[in-house]
Amino acid sequence: MIEPTWRLPPIPVLLVGIVLIACAETGGGxxxxxxxELARWARGTMLARPEVHGLVGVRDVDEQILDEALVxxxxxxxxxxLHAEGMGTIIIVTTMVAxxxxxxxxxxxxxxxxxxxxxxxxxxxYLLWSAVIPYRGIAGGKQLxxxxxxxxxxxxxxxxxxxxxxxxxxxxxxxxxxR
Amino acid sequence: MRRPPTLLVxxxxxxxxxxxxxxxxxxxxxxxxxxxxxxxxxxxxxxxxLTGSAEYDDEVRNRAVFTAEAGVSFFHTHAGGLAPVIxxxxxxxxxxxxxxxxxxxxxxxxxxxxxxxxxYVVYALAALETGRDAGVALAERYVxxxxxxxxxxxxxGLTVILGRAARASxxxx
Numbered sequence: 277m278i279e280p281t282w283r284l285p286p287i288p289v290l291l292v293g294i295v296l297i298a299c300a301e302t303g304g305g306x307x308x309x310x311x312x313e314l315a316r317w318a319r320g321t322m323l324a325r326p327e328v329h330g331l332v333g334v335r336d337v338d339e340q341i342l343d344e345a346l347v348x349x350x351x352x353x354x355x356x357x358l359h360a361e362g363m364g365t366i367i368i369v370t371t372m373v374a375x376x377x378x379x380x381x382x383x384x385x386x387x388x389x390x391x392x393x394x395x396x397x398x399x400x401x402y403l404l405w406s407a408v409i410p411y412r413g414i415a416g417g418k419q420l421x422x423x424x425x426x427x428x429x430x431x432x433x434x435x436x437x438x439x440x441x442x443x444x445x446x447x448x449x450x451x452x453x454x455r
Numbered sequence: 456m457r458r459p460p461t462l463l464v465x466x467x468x469x470x471x472x473x474x475x476x477x478x479x480x481x482x483x484x485x486x487x488x489x490x491x492x493x494x495x496x497x498x499x500x501x502x503x504x505l506t507g508s509a510e511y512d513d514e515v516r517n518r519a520v521f522t523a524e525a526g527v528s529f530f531h532t533h534a535g536g537l538a539p540v541i542x543x544x545x546x547x548x549x550x551x552x553x554x555x556x557x558x559x560x561x562x563x564x565x566x567x568x569x570x571x572x573x574x575y576v577v578y579a580l581a582a583l584e585t586g587r588d589a590g591v592a593l594a595e596r597y598v599x600x601x602x603x604x605x606x607x608x609x610x611x612g613l614t615v616i617l618g619r620a621a622r623a624s625x626x627x628x
Contacts, residue, residue, distance in 0.1 A: 282456050282546065362535050366471065369539045373464055422483060430479060437472035444465045451461070 285371035289392050293368040296396050300360030303403075307353045318349055321410035328413050348414045352406030359399035363433075367395040370440060378443045387436045387443070394432030401425030459545030463566045467538040467545075470569055474534025477576075480527050488527065492520040495583035502586040522587050526579025526594075533572035537606070541569040544613060552616055561609050561616075568606025574599035 284290070307314075322329050322342055329345060331338045371388045378384040401421040408417035458464070480488050496503050496519045503519055505512045545565050552558045577598045581590030 280458055282458055365539050366475075366535065369542055370468065370471065373468060373542070376458060377461070377464065427483060430475075434472065434475050434479065437468065437475055441465065441468045441472045444461060444468055448461045448465055 280376075282372055283376040285368070285375045285388060289371045289388060290368060292392050292396050293364045293371075295364075296360050296367065296399065297364035300357050300364060300399070303353065303360065304357040307350075307357065311350075314349070314353075315346055318346055318410045325411065328411070328416070330413075345409055345414055349406045349409045352402045352409070356399050356402035356406070359402060363395040363399050367392055370395075370437065373444070374440050377447065378440065379447065380443075383439065383443060387440050390432045390436035391440075394429045394434075394436060397425060397429040398433055401429070456546050457549035459542070459549045459565070460562055463545045463562055463569070464542065466566050466569050467541045470534045470541075470572060471538040474531050474538070474572060477527055477531040477534065481524070481531060485524075488524065489520055492523040492583055496520070499584055499586070502584065502589070504586065519582060519587050522582040522591065523579040526575045526582065529578070530572050530575035533575060537569060537572055541565050541606070544610060547617070548613060551620060552613070557612070557616060561612055564605045564609035564612065568602060568609055571599065571602040571606055574602055 319342060322345060323331070326333070329341055331341060370391050374384055374387045374391070378387060401424070404425055405417045405421040408420055411417075412420060493516060496505075496516050503515050505515060545562065548558055548561045548565070552561060574594050578591060578594035581593045584590065585593060
């Protein structure tokens with residue numbers, strides 16, 4: 277039996293996926309290229325806010341705190357690189373599946389919109405976290421990124437994927453029972 | 456490009472959805488996961504070799520919790536990575552492999568192989584229930600290796616078929 281062909285998702289959706297992958301690649305390169313400058317900037321910003329980071333003025337204690345914050349900042353940038361690359365691919369693949377297999381147009385548009393917006397913004401939460409660490413500390417930055425980005429946009433992408441899975445399962449069961 | 460069978464697409468999308476949901480367990484729900492892991496270690500003291508010595512037991516508990524969290528993390532990354540690969544490979548099979556038997560076998564192998572990341576859920580749970588080393592060995596032996604082999608066989612089979620097709624399409628010298 278010859279299977280039907282894939283349908284392309286809307287061009288703006290493809291553009292979002294590709295731009296996200298390009299940002300991930302650029303971020304990965306920039307991370308390595310500007311590592312020293314980033315570390316210097318973060319260190320200076322943290323030293324200017326000792327109360328936020330719990331710096332006590334004792335070199336041995338403070339260096340440990342600063343090192344931990346710098347490791348987390350670097351980790352946030354790495355996670356942006358990984359998640360943007362992965363979500364870019366996932367946006368393209370899952371919207372192609374939705375465009376080809378979800379019959380109801382309202383549901384199809386909802387799934388495509390949620391995956392595109394949720395998937396594209398979610399990785400930016402890691403950039404936000406890294407950028408905010410020097411100003412608000414590790415936990416403060418994480419809380420901000422969680423509530424502003426990860427929870428709302430991550431949930432949107434997860435809900436869309438379950439809607440897509442449910443829709444395909446419904447269609448598959450329907451087709452089997454019709455045989 | 457032709458679509459692979461709906462069942463293969465469904466399994467890949469479900470794995471993707473599960474993988475993304477597991478991602479949430481690693482961040483906002485992490486404290487709940489850690490609490491659950493510690494409770495399971497405490498419920499299986501013999502399997503984990505807990506001795507009653509606070510310092511030693513803490514070390515064992517921490518290692519078991521770390522292994523369980525690593526299992527969830529591996530599941531998240533593998534489910535997110537393997538599902539697009541399976542969909543792409545399935546699309547190539549549907550578009551290029553002409554022989555129905557070969558196509559059917561490759562679709563079957565890809566569908567079962569796409570369940571591979573579930574092995575890491577078993578890895579995480581078994582490490583808590585049967586002890587770290589026994590749990591990891593169990594997951595590797597009974598889930599990860601067989602399911603991974605299915606995926607690898609599908610990709611090797613597709614490579615062989617594509618290689619033959621490429622040779623056949625070359626003009627004779």
